[in-house]
Amino acid sequence: MTYRDMLDELEQRKAKALGMGGAEKLERRRAQGVLNARERIEKLLDPGSFLESGLYATSNRPEVKDRSPADGKIAGFGRIDDRPVALVSNDFTVLGASSSTINGKKIRHMREVAIRSGMPLIFLGESSGARMPDRMGAAGRAILGQDSTEYQRRRQSPWISALLGPCYGSSTWYSCMSDFVVMRKGALMAVASGRVTSMAINQPVDSETLGGWKLHAETTGLVDVIVDSDEAALLTIRRFLSYLPSHHAEAPPVHPVKEGASENAKRILEILPPDGAKVYDVRKIIEAISDPESVFELKARFGKSITTALARLDGRTVGVLANNPMFKGGAIDVDACAKATSFLVFCDSFNIPIVFLVDQPGFLIGLDGERRGAPAKIINWMNALSLVTVPKISVIMRKSYGQAYLNMGGGRNADEVVCWPTADLGFMAPEVGVNVMFGVKKEEDPERFQKLLEELTRDTSAWGLASLYETQAVIDPRETRECLISLLAVHRARHGSEVSQHYLSNWPTSY
Amino acid sequence: MADTKICSDISGSIWKVLVNIGDKIEAEVPLVILESMKMEIPVVSSDPGVVVEIYVAVGDAVAEGDPILLIRE
Incomplete structure (x- = not known):
């Protein structure tokens, strides 16, 4: 064999692998606008930065070896905003991107390198679940569970998942292990497909009800951001990463601040109604305090009486955990608790x-909450909050009643x-308090x-708290931005490092 | 055209109804105002649409989960 022959063979094999599941299937997707x-990898990464790992991997089963380019999961490294990332992009045109022995090895390698080298790991999800007949019988069982760290999360680097089509099996599991999940409308996430579920429970199941975007945005809270297209999902991943360090041992990146960034903070008094009975949307306050266009809300439709958002103050990332009186008057329900805890763990x-x-x-x-x-x-x-070692600043805007005073950073909890x-x-609400404590009703x-x-209601003011030195400052609301920037500068550099102790890094990824 | 039932997310009483059947509505804009915990709490839709039905009247007591409006997206 001459060099020429060898290089020709390389080119042929490369073309076949890059041909994915074939022109017909690819055309069908194109027609659907997916x-x-x-293409997803190209759009996600900095141009020309993709370095593939395992282009020539295939199924190890002789009968499908020839029609399993990259074994259905494309893996490799690349750069986003010039920072390295590892990724796995599921190729649904190859055996439904089903999970197999060989593509499992690719995922494992990406995971190990991402953890060892300290770079984000991204899963572009779309998978039909376990590959059959690979997983059948005792032999099928025997290929599972060969890596006891497969489902271990210690948050050494950020994990991101996108749900971009039907996601069952591995795409679902990795989403549930990720720090951030973006879902395209029309994609599905469930343990098993509607067809499988329908057969198992012997009744018709609508896929959208089983695992559609509304379910995950509003009921399960397993998805952080919902978008309308693949392109928007990929841009959302890039945006999310702009707030994060590449790994747990470094500080988040600092972004330039536009001139006049403090102007909006002056609007706070227009947003906050002077009448305590009137509510407002706390997201407007967050926008006013933060660098312009830097607010990135997470789980906007879930546990809505708590708002969680990444934002920047003077170019530096902060996590904002706010009560939103617009929903349930700000009363914190079970979903909002789960949302708050997972946000603390993440930050x-x-x-x-x-x-x-x-x-x-x-x-x-x-009753519902107690159940x-x-x-x-x-x-x-509270347990999570007491283990948080990043700087915590609490701003009491209006009410802070009950135990939740502590959950929101009261006392030494910030x-x-x-x-x-x-x-x-x-x-507690004073009208309720009179009734509860003294048994006196207004009408009687x-x-x-x-x-x-x-x-x-005597001595429930900020001045009462200030004289007891339980609040360290009472400020004009319009000074909040500058106050936070100054206080964070004091607390950020702990012995010269902005890296926290990470006592929460092995906490669950969902609750 | 998906119909979405907007339900009360808290118990309280209906203080104001700000829309009529047939009105076009925007997302996150108050449609009905509840009185609960001595606060005026708006009922909003997460998505824009058209008001198809209104299940409540001023003065009604509602519990968490009770339907308030039907919105067609």
């Missing part, structure tokens, strides 16, 4: 300081507590009710 696995793992914006009437009490284990969720949150003059530090004895109400 990107294929290689702490990647050295992102946390800003609490507080305006809450307490935890939402009721769903509300007490444990509340204390799980490095600094700042109050607005509008702060209200009661134990209005005079006594009013007297007791005054008693209960």
Whole structure:
């Protein structure tokens, strides 16, 4: 064989592997307006930066060896904003990107390199689940479980998943292990497909109900951001990564700040209604405080009485955990607890300081919450908060009642507590308190009710808290941005390092 | 055209109904105002659409999960 022959063979094999599942299947996707696995990689990464690993891998089963280019999962390294990443892009045109022995080895290698080298790991998900007949019988079982760290998350580097089509099996599992999940409308995520589920439970199952975007955005909270197209999903991944360090041992990147970034903060008094009975959308406050266009909300449709968002203050990443009175009056329900806890775990793992914006009437009490284990969720949150070692600054804007005063950073649960003059530090809504503590109802004895109400609302002001040195500052709300920037500068450099202790890094990725 | 039932996310009483059947609505804009925990809490839709039905009237008591409006996207 001459060099020429050898190089010809290389070219032929390369062309076959890059041909994926064949022109017909690729054309069908194009007609549907869906990107294929290689187009997704091209659009996600910096141009020309993809370095493939395992282009010539195939199934190890002789009967499909010839029609399994890259064995259905394309893996490799590349760069996003000039920082290295590892990725796996599922090629649905090759055996439905089903999970097999060989493509499992590719995933494992990406995972190991991403952890060892300290770079984000990205999964572009679309998979039909386990490959058959590979997984059948005892021999099929015997290829599973050969890596005891397969489902281990210690958050050494960020993991990101995109749900870009039907996702069953591995794409689902990796999404549930990821720090961030973006889903395209029309994609599905479930343990098994509608067809399999329908047969198992012997009743018709609608795929969208089983695993569509609404379910995951609003009910399970397993997805962070919903988008309309593949392209938007890939841009969203790039944007998410712009807030994060490449790994747990470095600080998040610093971005340039536009001139006049502090202008919006002056608008806070227009957003916050002077009448305590009126609600407002806390996301407007977050926008006003943060660098312009830097707010990136997570799980916007889930547990909505808590807002979680990444943002930048003076070019530096912060995690904002805010009560949103717009929903349930800010009363914190079980979903909101889960959302808060997972956000604390995430921020702490990647050295992102946390800003609490507080305006809450307490935890939402009721039968539904108790049935769903509300007490444990509340204390799980407290346990996480007490293990957080990134800087924590709590801003009490209006109400902070009950136990949730502590969950939102009250007392020593934040490095600094700042109050607005509008702060209200009661134990519970005073009208309810009069009834609960003294058994007096307004309609029965209005005079006594009013007297007791005054008693209960005495000394619930920011000034009371300030004189006890339980709030370290009382500020004009319009000074919040500058105040946070200054306080974070004080607390960020802990012995010269912006890296936290990561006591939460092996906490579950969902609750 | 998907119909979405907008349900109350908290128990309270209906204080104001701000829309009529047939109105075009934007996402995250108050449609009905509940009174709960001494606060005026808006009921909003996560998506834009058209109001198809209104299940409540001013003064009604509602529990968490009770339907308030039907929106067609």
